Amino acid sequence: MAVTLRPGAPARSPLDVAKIRADFPILATTVHGKPLVYLDNAATSQQPRSVIDAMSGVFEEHNANIHRGVYEYSERTTAAFEESREKVARLIGARDSREVIFVRNATEGVNLVAYSWGRDNIKRGDRIISTVLEHHSDFVPWQQLAKDVGAEVVVVDIDDEGRLRRDQLSAELRKGAKLLAFTHTSNGLGVVNPVKEIVTEAHAAGATVLLDAAQAVPHTPVDVRELDCDFLVFSGHKMLAPPGSGAVWGRLELLERMRPFLYGGDMISRVSVERTEWNELPWKFEAGTSSYVDAIGLGAAVDYLTAVGLAKIHEHERFLAGYALPRLTEIPGVTLYGPKTTDDRVGVISFNIEGIHPHDVATIFDREGVCVRAGHHCNQLLMTRLGCAATTRASFYLYNTTDEVDALVRAIHSAKKVFGV
Amino acid sequence: MDDMYRDYILDHYKNPRNSGDLPGATNTYADSNPLCGDEITMALLIDDGKVADVRFKGKGCAISQASASILTEEIKGKTLDEIKAIDRDHILQNLGIPISPARVKCALLSLKTLKGAAWGLPAWPGEEEAKTAG
Numbered sequence: 001m002a003v004t005l006r007p008g009a010p011a012r013s014p015l016d017v018a019k020i021r022a023d024f025p026i027l028a029t030t031v032h033g034k035p036l037v038y039l040d041n042a043a044t045s046q047q048p049r050s051v052i053d054a055m056s057g058v059f060e061e062h063n064a065n066i067h068r069g070v071y072e073y074s075e076r077t078t079a080a081f082e083e084s085r086e087k088v089a090r091l092i093g094a095r096d097s098r099e100v101i102f103v104r105n106a107t108e109g110v111n112l113v114a115y116s117w118g119r120d121n122i123k124r125g126d127r128i129i130s131t132v133l134e135h136h137s138d139f140v141p142w143q144q145l146a147k148d149v150g151a152e153v154v155v156v157d158i159d160d161e162g163r164l165r166r167d168q169l170s171a172e173l174r175k176g177a178k179l180l181a182f183t184h185t186s187n188g189l190g191v192v193n194p195v196k197e198i199v200t201e202a203h204a205a206g207a208t209v210l211l212d213a214a215q216a217v218p219h220t221p222v223d224v225r226e227l228d229c230d231f232l233v234f235s236g237h238k239m240l241a242p243p244g245s246g247a248v249w250g251r252l253e254l255l256e257r258m259r260p261f262l263y264g265g266d267m268i269s270r271v272s273v274e275r276t277e278w279n280e281l282p283w284k285f286e287a288g289t290s291s292y293v294d295a296i297g298l299g300a301a302v303d304y305l306t307a308v309g310l311a312k313i314h315e316h317e318r319f320l321a322g323y324a325l326p327r328l329t330e331i332p333g334v335t336l337y338g339p340k341t342t343d344d345r346v347g348v349i350s351f352n353i354e355g356i357h358p359h360d361v362a363t364i365f366d367r368e369g370v371c372v373r374a375g376h377h378c379n380q381l382l383m384t385r386l387g388c389a390a391t392t393r394a395s396f397y398l399y400n401t402t403d404e405v406d407a408l409v410r411a412i413h414s415a416k417k418v419f420g421v
Numbered sequence: 422m423d424d425m426y427r428d429y430i431l432d433h434y435k436n437p438r439n440s441g442d443l444p445g446a447t448n449t450y451a452d453s454n455p456l457c458g459d460e461i462t463m464a465l466l467i468d469d470g471k472v473a474d475v476r477f478k479g480k481g482c483a484i485s486q487a488s489a490s491i492l493t494e495e496i497k498g499k500t501l502d503e504i505k506a507i508d509r510d511h512i513l514q515n516l517g518i519p520i521s522p523a524r525v526k527c528a529l530l531s532l533k534t535l536k537g538a539a540w541g542l543p544a545w546p547g548e549e550e551a552k553t554a555g
Contacts, residue, residue, distance in 0.1 A: 357482035359457045359527065363425060375457055389458020389480070418426045419483075 009322020009342040014312040021399050023048040023304075034369030037407045042187050042215060042348050042395035043373050044237045047297070051240055054300035058293050066292045067266055067283070081292045084299025085282070088247050091302050092213075092232065093223035098281040099255060101248045102295045106214040107137035109233030109248030110181070112261040112285060113210055114141040117231070117254065118179075121208070124150035126178040129207065131156045131164055132385045133186040133193075136378040138212040138233075142181055151178075158385060162189040162338040162345075169198065173205035180207045184216035188379040188393070189338030190321070190348030192216075199228050208254075214238055218305070218397070219346055220314040224249055236294065241301035245294035248285075255281055262287035305398075313398045317347035320396045324349055324405045331412055333421055337386055347396030350377075353412060355421035358392040364415040365392075370407055425518050426483065433487035438494050443476035450537030454526050459485040463493075463534035472496050472504065477534070482527050484520065489531035491515055496535070504539045507532060 021027050026046050029036050038046060058080065064073035066081045082097075089097035103109045118141075122128065128142050130153055139153075146153045154177070156169045164182075173180070180202040185192045195211065202209045210231040216222050218239030224232050231254070236245030250258075260267055260278055267287040270277045278284045305313065322342045328334055333354040339345040353361055362374035373393045376383045383389060394408055443449075446464035453460040459481030466474040475496055477489045492512065496504055512532050513520055520528050536542075 357457070357459075359459075359482040359524065360426070360484070363521070363524065376455075380455070383458070389460075419431065 008318075009325075010315050010319045013316045013319045015308065015316045015398060017316070017399060017401050020308065021401075023050070024399055025049060025052070027399060031369045031371075032367050034367075037368075037370040037404045039394040039396065039400065039404065039408060040371045040373050041218075041238070041397035041400075042377075042393065044243065045218065045240050045397055046399070047240055047242065047301075048304050050304055051242070051297045051300045055242065055293050055297045058296055063293075065289055077292060077296075080296045080299070081290070084295045084302070087299045087302040087306075091222075091306065092217065092249055093225045094249055095225065096252055099249050099252050101250070101255075101282045101285040102290055102298075103233075103246050103248055104244050104291060105137075105235040105237070105246040106135075106212060106233040107141075107235075109231075109246060110138050110141045110210070110212070112248050113231050113233070113250070114145050116258045116261045116285070117208075117250075118142075118145045119149070120259065122146070122149055122151050122178050126151040127172075127176060128153045129156060129169070129172050129177045129180045129182075129202075130154065131169075131182050132158055132381045133162075133164065133183050133188065133191070134181070134379075134381065135183065135187050135212060135214065136380070137214075138181050138183060138210070139381065142179070155381065156182075158189075158191075158382075161340065162186065162191045164191075164193055164198075166194075166198075170201065173202055173207060177202075177205065177207040179210065181210040181212070183212040183214075184222070185213075185219070185346055185348075186338070186382070187215050187348065188350055188377045188382045188391070190215075190345045190350070190395075191338050192344045192346060194344075195227050195229075203228070215346070215348065219310070219317060221310045230254060236298040236301065239298075239301055240304055241298035242294045244291040245298035247298075252281070255285070260284050260287065264288050266290075308398060314346070316398055317396050318342045320400055320402065320405060321345065321347040321349065323402050324394070324396075324408070327405065327409050328412070331409070331416075333416065334412065337391060347400075348393065349395070350391040350393045352388060352391055353415060353421070356415055356419045358390040360419070361392045361412075361415050364418055365408075365411040368407065368411045368414060370404075370411045372408075425520070425524075427518055430483060430487045430516070430518060433490040434483040437477070437486055437490040439476050439490070441476050441478065443474060446476070448538040448541055450534050450542055452530060452534050452537060454481070454485070454530055457482060457485075457527065459527055459530050461485065461489050461530050461534045463489070463531070463538045465535075465538045467501065470502075471498060471500050477531070481530075482524075484516070484524055484527040485530050488512060488516055488528045489534075492531045492535060501539055504535060507535070 062076040066078040211229040217234040237243040264287040358374035443464035448465040451462040461479035
């Protein structure tokens with residue numbers, strides 16, 4: 001199929017990438033004797049020295065459990081943990097840092113909302129609107145909730161370029177829905193949804209809106225007040241922070257009315273044999289010892305991203321996508337999925353090479369030092385819609401270069417040579 | 422350039438032996454690796470306790486399909502007991518290439534479907550389970 005690329009990508013990157021790369025120790029390593037070309041950022045990102053130092057600093061200098069001790073080290077660690085919450089709140093434009101709940105990842109964030117808000121608000125016969133673009137983390141919790149309470153999940157389709165079918169979404173919203181749970185940016189296709197328009201429409205139809213921002217918060221400015229969603233979730237490990245960090249943001253008035261998700265230590269204010277009173281927000285939702293070192297790492301990652309500038313990071317990734325898309329398109333036998341423009345897509349590029357399974361592609365790439373994801377990307381609804389079992393996916397971040405895109409192109413040619421296609 | 426993609430592996434992938442339907446099959450079992458989308462259906466014609474014929478159908482990566490092709494070549498004429506005794510090490514040895522840990526499941530899907538067929542297992546998931554999981 002001939003592909004016409006529409007213009008729109010920036011002509012150059014606004015970032016000093018060489019300077020950024022020097023901050024990431026892992027980027028200087030080699031794999032199978034080749035320089036590491038890390039293009040799996042939609043799966044997880046790498047950590048700059050400042051994040052590693054912030055975390056080892058806790059262990060080496062003042063580690064103690066948070067919210068409990070009345071001694072110096074506990075107070076210092078608690079302060080660093082709560083300061084991270086303030087940083088995250090500022091990053092996403094939250095009115096109040098009590099609206100930011102630390103969780104392990106976006107998946108846990110969706111589950112928190114599904115169990116806590118969902119079980120009190122979604123009843124038999126209610127409708128939940130989802131989309132074919134959703135990561136399993138934003139689909140399976142709703143599917144299972146619907147099964148448990150007798151609700152219905154409706155899945156909105158995409159068009160052939162991967163854009164959400166707005167006509168279908170509007171029609172479903174008109175029929176009424178308790179919840180719209182959808183993604184800001186697709187982890188499978190890189191397509192960016194017109195979030196604000198969709199949220200406005202959903203609210204007009206009376207639906208509460210959860211936004212999966214796991215592929216957005218790391219890559220572009222996100223402001224919960226501007227987007228006007230009701231819940232937003234994201235993972236720290238996709239934004240230079242360690243695995244085990246992440247957050248769910250919710251409107252204060254919703255969070256206050258919600259029951260806790262997990263019960264136990266730290267989330268209580270008073271316990272007797274007969275009853276328990278919950279702690280205040282946000283700690284009502286943070287049972288047990290939090291992954292506080294990870295959360296402190298997330299705070300350091302927010303500092304790093306803010307210093308570089310998320311608008312610039314977004315431009316850089318659009319620049320790389322604009323560089324990569326035509327180069328991949330012109331390779332015979334390569335099929336690209338998703339929009340063929342950088343207007344409403346980011347640097348997540350899913351493709352297939354005719355005659356080679358994505359896992360074979362990724363194995364051959366690995367020998368060239370090129371790390372990509374091969375598989376269904378926790379996105380089986382999308383794979384079914386695309387009519388393929390799997391794709392190969394390259395995904396960019398602030399530290400990637402055009403040289404690395406060239407390495408990706410060379411790796412595709414190597415794979416084709418090995419398979420004689 | 423790559424130890425895993427030797428010529429005979431690619432040959433089995435592109436020209437799979439014993440590929441297709443097996444009319445009159447007595448034992449059939451299908452399975453997949455959801456992670457990568459590899460699929461294999463193994464069909465046996467068992468006569469007098471021995472494999473009189475075998476065919477497989479599938480799609481997926483070179484490792485999974487070559488593994489199935491190689492396996493079907495060696496099992497004709499074997500008894501059910503001999504088939505049930507084939508183990509994972511045997512499959513990996515027969516492939517004759519270094520299989521990275523992430524790809525072992527690809528290599529072993531052929532064995533999984535062969536065992537399912539040999540033991541006469543029902544398809545997975547069972548019909549009842551499929552309905553409730555629907």
